[in-house]
Amino acid sequence: MRWDAGRMGCGELIVGLKQRLATLPPGSSLELLAEDPGVSEDLPAWCRLTGHRLVEAHPPRYVIEPRKEA
Amino acid sequence: MAGKFCVSLTHARDDTDKATVAFVIANAAVGSDQETVVFLSTEGVNLAVEGAADDIHEEGFAPLKELMDNFVGAGGTILVCSPCFNKRALDENALVKGAKIVGGAKLVEFLADGTPSVSY
Numbered sequence: 001m002r003w004d005a006g007r008m009g010c011g012e013l014i015v016g017l018k019q020r021l022a023t024l025p026p027g028s029s030l031e032l033l034a035e036d037p038g039v040s041e042d043l044p045a046w047c048r049l050t051g052h053r054l055v056e057a058h059p060p061r062y063v064i065e066p067r068k069e070a
Numbered sequence: 071m072a073g074k075f076c077v078s079l080t081h082a083r084d085d086t087d088k089a090t091v092a093f094v095i096a097n098a099a100v101g102s103d104q105e106t107v108v109f110l111s112t113e114g115v116n117l118a119v120e121g122a123a124d125d126i127h128e129e130g131f132a133p134l135k136e137l138m139d140n141f142v143g144a145g146g147t148i149l150v151c152s153p154c155f156n157k158r159a160l161d162e163n164a165l166v167k168g169a170k171i172v173g174g175a176k177l178v179e180f181l182a183d184g185t186p187s188v189s190y
Binding site: 048 | 149150151152153155156162170171173174175176178179
């Protein structure tokens with residue numbers, strides 16, 4: 001899945017990510033394009049908090065693998 | 071560092087008293103070996119831009135720029151609310167030393183272990 005979030009950031013982006021990751025098929029990842037300057041600090045923090053895995057971070061492009069549900 | 075401490079600041083030139091005292095407390099925290107963050111949001115984000123604090127000098131306190139420089143020099147971090155910064159069309163290439171633009175998750179992570187926070 002690919003999501004171009006444009007200049008969206010902070011809580012709005014986080015909720016959008018949560019919703020999209022919840023719908024991903026098992027084994028797939030989310031490619032995110034996000035131009036907000038806060039995302040490069042925010043996304044690693046959010047992944048540490050939630051257990052999702054940030055596998056690529058080359059702003060404005062990021063790739064996230066959802067955590068494996070128990 | 072012995073622990074962590076957050077100072078949340080929502081004012082700049084609109085309330086120089088609160089802006090100054092916030093950094094006084096932040097200096098007390100970082101000087102007490104606390105890993106200290108000043109979180110700037112709403113009007114507070116104006117202080118993240120180079121030069122914005124240069125002429126703010128509240129009576130009875132050190133000049134705000136000096137307080138901010140001392141804070142960062144002592145190892146403190148200034149986190150700047152991204153949507154608040156964008157809303158005001160401020161220049162992300164003119165941030166003061168030690169300031170980082172972040173979203174809410176960065177603040178949540180810092181506070182999530184029960185880290186104390188005071189607000190101005």
